[in-house]
Amino acid sequence: MRAQWILPACVMLLAANSARAEIPLHERKSGAEFMSPQTQAMQADDVSNPGMLAALDGEAFWKQKAGAANKACADCHGPAEESMKGVSARYPAFNASASKPIDVQGQVNQCRSERQQAAPFRFESRELLALTTYIGLQSRGMPVSPPDDERLTLFRERGKALFNQRLGQLNFSCAHCHEDNWGRKLGSAPIPQAHANSYPIYRLEWQDVGSLQRRLRNCMTGVRAEAYSYGSPEFIELELFLAARARGMSVETPGVRP
Amino acid sequence: MRMTGSRSRRLKSLARRWALAGLCLALAPCAHAAVLAPFEVAGDAIPQSLTGDKGDPARGRAIVVDRQKGLCLLCHSGPFAEQRFQGDIAPSLEGAGSRWSEGQLRLRLVDAPRLNRDTSMPSYYRIDGLNRVAPAFKGKPVLEAQQIEDVVAFLASLRETPTAQEKP
Numbered sequence: 565m566r567a568q569w570i571l572p573a574c575v576m577l578l579a580a581n582s583a584r585a586e587i588p589l590h591e592r593k594s595g596a597e598f599m600s601p602q603t604q605a606m607q608a609d610d611v612s613n614p615g616m617l618a619a620l621d622g623e624a625f626w627k628q629k630a631g632a633a634n635k636a637c638a639d640c641h642g643p644a645e646e647s648m649k650g651v652s653a654r655y656p657a658f659n660a661s662a663s664k665p666i667d668v669q670g671q672v673n674q675c676r677s678e679r680q681q682a683a684p685f686r687f688e689s690r691e692l693l694a695l696t697t698y699i700g701l702q703s704r705g706m707p708v709s710p711p712d713d714e715r716l717t718l719f720r721e722r723g724k725a726l727f728n729q730r731l732g733q734l735n736f737s738c739a740h741c742h743e744d745n746w747g748r749k750l751g752s753a754p755i756p757q758a759h760a761n762s763y764p765i766y767r768l769e770w771q772d773v774g775s776l777q778r779r780l781r782n783c784m785t786g787v788r789a790e791a792y793s794y795g796s797p798e799f800i801e802l803e804l805f806l807a808a809r810a811r812g813m814s815v816e817t818p819g820v821r822p
Numbered sequence: 823m824r825m826t827g828s829r830s831r832r833l834k835s836l837a838r839r840w841a842l843a844g845l846c847l848a849l850a851p852c853a854h855a856a857v858l859a860p861f862e863v864a865g866d867a868i869p870q871s872l873t874g875d876k877g878d879p880a881r882g883r884a885i886v887v888d889r890q891k892g893l894c895l896l897c898h899s900g901p902f903a904e905q906r907f908q909g910d911i912a913p914s915l916e917g918a919g920s921r922w923s924e925g926q927l928r929l930r931l932v933d934a935p936r937l938n939r940d941t942s943m944p945s946y947y948r949i950d951g952l953n954r955v956a957p958a959f960k961g962k963p964v965l966e967a968q969q970i971e972d973v974v975a976f977l978a979s980l981r982e983t984p985t986a987q988e989k990p
């Protein structure tokens with residue numbers, strides 16, 4: 565955060581929608597803290613957390629051979645409990661072969677097409693959500709730890725600018741809601757701080773598991789903006805910024821949300 | 823300060839003339855057919871009605887509590903006993919008519935960020951300078967001129983109660 569003072573001036577101008585205060589460290593709260601005790605209990609108990617079913621599915625897909633290579637994820641990576649530990653806490657990360665940052669779902673699909681030689685999973689497909697939930701679960705309880713990788717800096721700063729930029733017919737920025745008004749009520753919904761430490765989530769309103777990008781698309785259509793497309797560079801940039809804002813918070817995947 | 827010049831008035835009459843013939847399709851981008859009524863800002867107010875007429879407070883109230891049209895109760899609360907969910911991002915609308923003149927209320931609805939750049943109060947009557955508006959809403963203000971006038975008339979009728987007046 566302190567590094568913002570040494571950023572190139574042009575980036576600062578983009579980001580400087582207003583001199584708004586970021587959320588101080590000691591006031592950071594996970595989205596779960598804004599939920600009713602019942603929904604919190606549902607998330608906390610693996611037997612009642614519906615996201616755990618997706619993780620179980622993911623474990624099955626992890627072991628399933630697929631594609632022209634006829635390889636399972638497990639054939640190369642071994643037990644996910646070891647090889648995937650901490651991965652979701654670290655991502656998005658810079659991917660050398662794509663020479664750009666990618667998130668976990670992007671990495672899964674890269675392995676899917678390049679290593680398994682199979683068709684990539686569709687966004688929000690059962691398989692992709694199951695695998696990313698299963699991979700996310702392997703980081704549960706670990707601190708969000710975005711890498712100090714210089715190659716990510718510019719992308720993360722772009723994400724910050726996107727976060728502070730007004731959007732849509734209602735002309736709101738993410739920060740208007742999540743930094744200026746967290747804890748207050750938007751109609752009936754308490755506004756959380758927008759930490760991405762629990763994704764994929766099971767959302768009761770969706771009656772389904774969904775990715776962080778699905779959540780962000782909901783926020784964008786809420787202000788009558790044209791949402792970015794799944795997998796777009798803007799989403800990866802926003803995800804990088806969200807991860808930096810949540811540095812040190814515990815991964816809670818799979819979260820449950822109202 | 824004249825906010826929309828003679829150009830947009832020309833466009834407006836053009837739009838009126840051609841709309842019936844369906845030629846709006848040929849006038850790309852069609853969105854510009856929804857030209858805003860011209861208005862003048864004086865100080866922190868828009869003194870003149872956008873339509874030239876007085877609004878209807880009953881219709882205004884219906885717009886204010888409608889979660890698709892006015893959206894006001896997402897952020898505001900107010901004297902609406904029947905509405906269960908009211909927001910607390912913004913000050914209560916109670917007594918708005920005692921605090922502000924109709925002209926001041928009109929500007930606060932039309933384009934609040936002119937008064938406070940950082941406000942989260944949306945601009946209800948503005949179509950330019952917006953970013954990534956979803957296709958269904960492109961080129962349209964959140965409320966039409968008539969609706970703005972109805973809401974202004976309703977807000978102006980919200981008078982401070984004696985107890986609220988005692989507050990600092």
